[in-house]
Amino acid sequence: MEKSSIVELPNEIVLRPRFQDHLDETASEILGRIEKAEENPIRVKRMDDHLFISFNDVERHFWSPQLQLEILDEEQGGCRVYGLYGPNPTLWTFFMFLHFGVATLFIILGIWAYSSASLGRPYGMLVGGMVAMLIIWFAFYAFGRAGRAKGKPQMQQLYQFYKGALKA
Numbered sequence: 001m002e003k004s005s006i007v008e009l010p011n012e013i014v015l016r017p018r019f020q021d022h023l024d025e026t027a028s029e030i031l032g033r034i035e036k037a038e039e040n041p042i043r044v045k046r047m048d049d050h051l052f053i054s055f056n057d058v059e060r061h062f063w064s065p066q067l068q069l070e071i072l073d074e075e076q077g078g079c080r081v082y083g084l085y086g087p088n089p090t091l092w093t094f095f096m097f098l099h100f101g102v103a104t105l106f107i108i109l110g111i112w113a114y115s116s117a118s119l120g121r122p123y124g125m126l127v128g129g130m131v132a133m134l135i136i137w138f139a140f141y142a143f144g145r146a147g148r149a150k151g152k153p154q155m156q157q158l159y160q161f162y163k164g165a166l167k168a
Contacts, residue, residue, distance in 0.1 A: 019083045023166070027071045027079040030166070034069070037165035042158070053158055054088075063147035064088065067158040083162070085155055087147075098140060106133040 023030055027049060034051055038044045041059035045052045054066040066089075070082040086092060113126035 017085050021081040021083075022074075022078060023081060024078045027073045030071050030079055030081065034162070034165040037161070039161070042161050053161065055154060059154075061150070062091070063151040065151045065155045065158060067155075067162060069162070085158065087151070095140070095144065099137070102133050102137050102140070106130055106137075109133065 031046065031049070031051065034053075035044050035046055041056045043054060043056050045054075049071055051069040051071070052066060053069065054060070055064050065085055065087055068084045068086070071079055072082070073079050087095075109126050109129045113123040113130065116123035116126060
């Protein structure tokens, strides 16, 4: 069935880990098998060659991960599975928006503070604002790490579902 073994996830899950597998079967066989393997509390949605594996509404919490699989046929036979673990796309987009906003404010305050210092005007409040942006950024980072730790057991559960569906 497989040419290469499925790589075990390390104990420390990296941010948005990815993997690749080469299987001897066709993409349509693998897509169908994983789609049929749907079990509670995991749900599978299919869009063309992509599968989105996530948790149902009862089991899903703010930090619940999802697994996105792209399964493509290869010219030499078999298929290649590209997997990506990550947070809910809406949460990921929101988090990136917050980081971008904090970085933008930091840069604006830095330019403003430099201009004020060059003109001999007071700039202490602006530097204080920059420090506040750094503190907020570290708070976002800590919040994200805590969320990743909370979602880790479900990420392992998605991985076990994927392995089990391939063997079915």
